[in-house]
Amino acid sequence: MITPPIPPDEEARLQALNQLNLLNSDPDPALDRLTRLAARVFGVENALISLVAADFQFFKSCYGFTGKRTARDVSFCGHTIIVDDLLVLEDAREDPRFHDNPSVIGPPHIRFYAGKALKTLSGYRIGSLCVFDSQPRKLDQAGIDQLIDVAMLVQKELHAREFALRASLSQARASEEIIHQEGLFLSTFEQAAVGVAHLSLDGDWLRVNARFANLLGHSVASLMAVPLNELLEPESAAHMIARRERLINGGECERTEEQVQHREGHKVWLELTYSLFRGETGQPWFLVLIAQDISARKAAEAELQALQASLQAEIAARTQQLTSANVQLARALGELRVIQDQTLIKKRRLSDTLDTALEAFVGATQEGTIVEWNQQATETFGWTRDEAMGNNFADLIIMPEHRDAVRAAVRAYVEFADLPQLFERGEMHARHKDGHPIEVEKTVSPIWDNGRYLFNIFLHDISARKHAQAELRENQEQLQTIMDNVPVLIGYVEANLRCRYMNATYEEWFGRDPQLLIDQPIPDVASPEEWALIEGLVRNALSGNKSAADIHLDTGNHPRDVRLSMIPDLAADGHVRGCFTLGVDLSDRKRLEETLRREAMEDPLTGLPNRRAILQLIQRACERQERHPQPLAVFFLDLDGFKAVNDQFGHDAGDEVLTTFGRRLQTCVRKTDSVARLAGDEFTILLEDLQNPKTDATRVAQKIVQAMQQPFDLGEHQITLSTSIGIALHLPGEPVNAEALLSVADAAMYEIKQSTKNGYRFAGPPEASKAGS
Numbered sequence: 001m002i003t004p005p006i007p008p009d010e011e012a013r014l015q016a017l018n019q020l021n022l023l024n025s026d027p028d029p030a031l032d033r034l035t036r037l038a039a040r041v042f043g044v045e046n047a048l049i050s051l052v053a054a055d056f057q058f059f060k061s062c063y064g065f066t067g068k069r070t071a072r073d074v075s076f077c078g079h080t081i082i083v084d085d086l087l088v089l090e091d092a093r094e095d096p097r098f099h100d101n102p103s104v105i106g107p108p109h110i111r112f113y114a115g116k117a118l119k120t121l122s123g124y125r126i127g128s129l130c131v132f133d134s135q136p137r138k139l140d141q142a143g144i145d146q147l148i149d150v151a152m153l154v155q156k157e158l159h160a161r162e163f164a165l166r167a168s169l170s171q172a173r174a175s176e177e178i179i180h181q182e183g184l185f186l187s188t189f190e191q192a193a194v195g196v197a198h199l200s201l202d203g204d205w206l207r208v209n210a211r212f213a214n215l216l217g218h219s220v221a222s223l224m225a226v227p228l229n230e231l232l233e234p235e236s237a238a239h240m241i242a243r244r245e246r247l248i249n250g251g252e253c254e255r256t257e258e259q260v261q262h263r264e265g266h267k268v269w270l271e272l273t274y275s276l277f278r279g280e281t282g283q284p285w286f287l288v289l290i291a292q293d294i295s296a297r298k299a300a301e302a303e304l305q306a307l308q309a310s311l312q313a314e315i316a317a318r319t320q321q322l323t324s325a326n327v328q329l330a331r332a333l334g335e336l337r338v339i340q341d342q343t344l345i346k347k348r349r350l351s352d353t354l355d356t357a358l359e360a361f362v363g364a365t366q367e368g369t370i371v372e373w374n375q376q377a378t379e380t381f382g383w384t385r386d387e388a389m390g391n392n393f394a395d396l397i398i399m400p401e402h403r404d405a406v407r408a409a410v411r412a413y414v415e416f417a418d419l420p421q422l423f424e425r426g427e428m429h430a431r432h433k434d435g436h437p438i439e440v441e442k443t444v445s446p447i448w449d450n451g452r453y454l455f456n457i458f459l460h461d462i463s464a465r466k467h468a469q470a471e472l473r474e475n476q477e478q479l480q481t482i483m484d485n486v487p488v489l490i491g492y493v494e495a496n497l498r499c500r501y502m503n504a505t506y507e508e509w510f511g512r513d514p515q516l517l518i519d520q521p522i523p524d525v526a527s528p529e530e531w532a533l534i535e536g537l538v539r540n541a542l543s544g545n546k547s548a549a550d551i552h553l554d555t556g557n558h559p560r561d562v563r564l565s566m567i568p569d570l571a572a573d574g575h576v577r578g579c580f581t582l583g584v585d586l587s588d589r590k591r592l593e594e595t596l597r598r599e600a601m602e603d604p605l606t607g608l609p610n611r612r613a614i615l616q617l618i619q620r621a622c623e624r625q626e627r628h629p630q631p632l633a634v635f636f637l638d639l640d641g642f643k644a645v646n647d648q649f650g651h652d653a654g655d656e657v658l659t660t661f662g663r664r665l666q667t668c669v670r671k672t673d674s675v676a677r678l679a680g681d682e683f684t685i686l687l688e689d690l691q692n693p694k695t696d697a698t699r700v701a702q703k704i705v706q707a708m709q710q711p712f713d714l715g716e717h718q719i720t721l722s723t724s725i726g727i728a729l730h731l732p733g734e735p736v737n738a739e740a741l742l743s744v745a746d747a748a749m750y751e752i753k754q755s756t757k758n759g760y761r762f763a764g765p766p767e768a769s770k771a772g773s
């Protein structure tokens with residue numbers, strides 16, 4: 001006996017057989033009729049339809065023979081399925097393959113055997129139709145043809161089952177594809193980062209995504225309750241009608257910027273893109289309206305949630321419809337055609353929506369292969385759709401240094417369902433075709449698609465925005481540098497008295513970090529003394545008035561005289577947002593002024609008031625007499641023989657004498673009186689509040705003359721000098737002229753100098769004056 005050989009396509013053959021679900025199945029009346037027919041046609045005892053499995057053969061239909069299965073290695077049919085034609089044995093005992101086969105040497109004692117292989121629609125030989133008998137027989141050509149005919153009938157029955165099975169499988173796959181496409185469309189429609197709406201040709205809402213409604217402060221339902229033209233300015237509504245007409249008449253998609261009514265009453269600036277969706281025959285179906293908030297982007301997840309739920313219910317309902325459509329193949333095929341048309345429309349709607357989107361859209365498989373690429377992606381990255389499709393998205397649009405991270409993120413998601421940070425809405429660097437980096441805002445949405453993930457990636461080019469932000473930052477830094485380097489204290493106080501800014505001058509003045517002030521209430525960070533100094537100014541400025549004052553600040557290092565100015569920061573509506581603070585250090589200027597003032601009024605050698613100062617003092621004293629009518633006296637003094645001191649002892653010795661003379665004069669008068677040096681060795685004394693002018697003046701003059709008797713100490717030498725004194729009295733009511741009064745005293749001094757020197761003389765008639773020594 002020879003065991004049946006294994007066919008070369010065994011594995012595929014067994015798979016085809018298993019898919020038919022016929023092994024070990026119940027008898028089939030149609031097949032039983034055919035085996036009965038075969039036995040009768042050939043007048044044999046037995047007819048079988050056998051299916052050859054991996055290690056047994058199963059008798060799907062038997063006529064005569066009563067077994068259900070036998071081992072494959074003793075089977076006749078195992079041989080039948082490997083021959084191209086029929087296997088015909090007139091007497092099995094004479095064939096080396098079968099002469100000792102258990103079915104030959106034992107029951108059913110097969111002698112005659114004729115079998116024809118049965119093939120599946122794909123050509124796999126899964127079994128055979130055979131007839132056999134316990135008596136040897138011959139089979140002529142007519143018999144062979146008949147056996148082939150009956151085998152073809154059996155094969156046709158099997159094909160009918162296979163066809164039904166395939167149709168059922170194909171229907172199931174088509175249903176899955178429709179559900180998938182529906183899900184893809186809805187997911188994209190709802191996840192679009194822009195507002196999307198479909199409008200009837202009359203401009204009525206058909207479908208609005210939550211993003212669109214959210215832009216206008218509406219829910220989808222409430223927005224759809226308001227006609228679009230009522231949301232627009234009257235002029236814009238008229239334009240919209242004209243725009244619709246143009247699109248219907250074949251015009252290109254149009255983009256416009258409109259002020260649209262927000263539900264809360266204000267207007268929102270939106271960029272609106274109108275396009276038209278046409279059916280397969282070109283007839284206009286509906287309008288697609290894309291809206292983008294061009295003032296600010298706002299999330300709308302909450303609204304999306306509700307709409308998604310209703311759309312999912314719609315998917316479930318449709319799935320139910322499709323399931324019931326599987327009852328009859330013909331009907332199912334018809335419905336399939338309809339649904340395929342709908343799928344096509346939705347695909348085109350999706351594709352149109354994506355192509356008019358203002359964001360780049362890239363669809364990629366979990367291996368990274370690009371399967372979707374819209375027009376905006378071409379504009380953003382430079383690759384045409386044809387160039388991009390089929391390529392790896394990381395290689396194409398991710399900067400080389402980020403590719404490993406992106407691939408790891410995708411792997412983490414696919415293998416562990418771990419949602420990496422990379423998928424969150426955020427910013428990243430993408431890569432242009434020419435290699436330069438593009439800053440983009442990304443949204444990544446994984447979708448479960450038929451046993452694997454697809455990634456929907458929305459990318460929005462934000463390079464221009466980033467560039468503007470960088471420029472702004474640079475300008476702010478430049479401004480900050482200037483502010484920190486001007487020798488002026490600059491700050492900003494908010495209306496709630498909190499400090500928002502203080503420049504580096506603050507640290508220079510107070511030795512404290514200005515950052516410690518930021519956001520702190522000024523009354524808390526200033527000392528009580530400082531706050532008392534500036535509170536009035538700050539509050540005045542915060543009530544809208546400019547204010548300035550010179551204040552004396554104890555700034556730690558050293559006290560400063562500061563000119564503090566407060567300028568209110570007024571908003572466009574007139575309310576006060578805060579105030580700018582400018583502090584200019586006047587200390588140096590004040591010191592200089594003081595020096596100049598002193599130098600203008602003081603004699604540098606003796607430190608006594610100079611000529612200008614004593615003239616002012618005399619003038620004011622005379623003016624005071626109007627309120628306090630007390631007489632005063634002016635002395636004009638000149639040292640006698642002073643020139644000789646210089647000549648004999650030198651100029652320094654002369655200076656010493658002058659200084660000592662000044663001090664000596666001060667000891668002769670009251671603290672309220674004034675001693676001044678006019679020039680050279682000329683001095684002046686102003687005596688005020690005299691009771692008896694002449695007597696009082698005489699007493700002072702004599703005191704001076706006496707004081708001059710004391711020698712001047714010049715180191716190794718001592719000298720004695722005298723002075724000549726002219727005295728002018730001024731009584732209340734007399735004309736006020738300091739220069740004239742001084743001249744009068746000078747003239748009196750001159751007279752005594754010309755006569756005796758070393759004495760005093762009153763101005764006026766000779767008898768009123770007296771020389772004293």
Ligand SMILES: Nc1nc2c(ncn2[C@@H]2O[C@H](COP(=O)(O)OP(=O)(O)OP(=O)(O)O)[C@@H](O)[C@H]2O)c(=O)[nH]1
Binds near residue numbers: 652653679
């Ligand atoms: N050491 C010194 N000498 C001065 C200063 N200013 C003026 N002199 C000198 O003071 C002298 C004053 O001159 P006079 O008053 O004419 O000389 P005198 O010797 O006092 O003459 P009589 O007044 O007539 O007694 C001059 O020699 C000046 O050069 C000064 O600031 N220091």
